[in-house]
Amino acid sequence: MPPTTTRADITRIARMDASNFVAVLYTGADSKPQLEVSMTRAVAKRLKPHTGGCLCGAIRFEAQGTAGKPHTCSCKMCQRHSGALTLAWVEFPSEAVTWTGPGGAPSVYHSSDYSSRAFCPACGSSLGAIDDAPVVALLLGVFDKTSAIDLIPKSHSYRTARPKWWHVEAVKPTT
Known part of the structure; x- marks a missing residue:
């Protein structure tokens, strides 16, 4: 999560692990959906x-x-x-x-x-x-x-x- 978003801001969260990437969907305090995608550490080391x-x-x-x-x-x-x-x-x-x-x-x-x-x-x-x-x-x-x-x-x-x-x-x- 971005540092500006606290746990209290999160109203919905979904995680998907596709073995190479992790996607996190959440809603922040402004009620706008946010999507954060990142490589897993194992993949980042390999690439x-x-x-x-x-x-x-x-x-x-x-x-x-x-x-x-x-x-x-x-x-x-x-x-x-x-x-x-x-x-x-x-x-x-x-x-x-x-x-x-x-x-x-x-x-x-x-x-x-x-x-x-x-x-x-x-x-x-x-x-x-x-x-x-x-x-x-x-x-x-x-x-x-x-x-x-x-x-x-x-x-x-x-x-x-x-x-x-x-x-x-x-x-x-x-x-």
């Missing part, structure tokens, strides 16, 4: 940020939390952005990504109505895309550790744009 950067090290990042929308893409824009037939991507909310290297944030090229491609101005490495929506999409190849479970692609976009001889398959590792 280290994803880190990565460009070829020369000038652009570095830390991405907090679980990667979203892990996928591969063979669209013509991704092909031209990278020079590769297929790219592997994940997304993070923009507030979860911090640019930590000496070069600060990457340079961007506004490639479409909704997105800008991110790259290092020093070495030219492609890093991903910074969307107009509050999303930073990062290429899997720029991560320091690429074997995390949440980075494994789950879908393939623009499959028909790839050459017929090119096949993309993500296989979940066995432990």
Whole structure:
């Protein structure tokens, strides 16, 4: 509970433990519903940020939390952005990504109505895309550790744009 709310203020409380998060719903003195969500201590200890950067090290990042929308893409824009037939991507909310290297944030090229491609101005490495929506999409190849479970692609976009001889398959590792 927030420090301004006392036990006397609480008229209704519900707890939900989803093994990773605890949500507390309560009504304060102003009778407005309040929702507080937090990670359990065990999860917070386990979740280290994803880190990565460009070829020369000038652009570095830390991405907090679980990667979203892990996928591969063979669209013509991704092909031209990278020079590769297929790219592997994940997304993070923009507030979860911090640019930590000496070069600060990457340079961007506004490639479409909704997105800008991110790259290092020093070495030219492609890093991903910074969307107009509050999303930073990062290429899997720029991560320091690429074997995390949440980075494994789950879908393939623009499959028909790839050459017929090119096949993309993500296989979940066995432990």
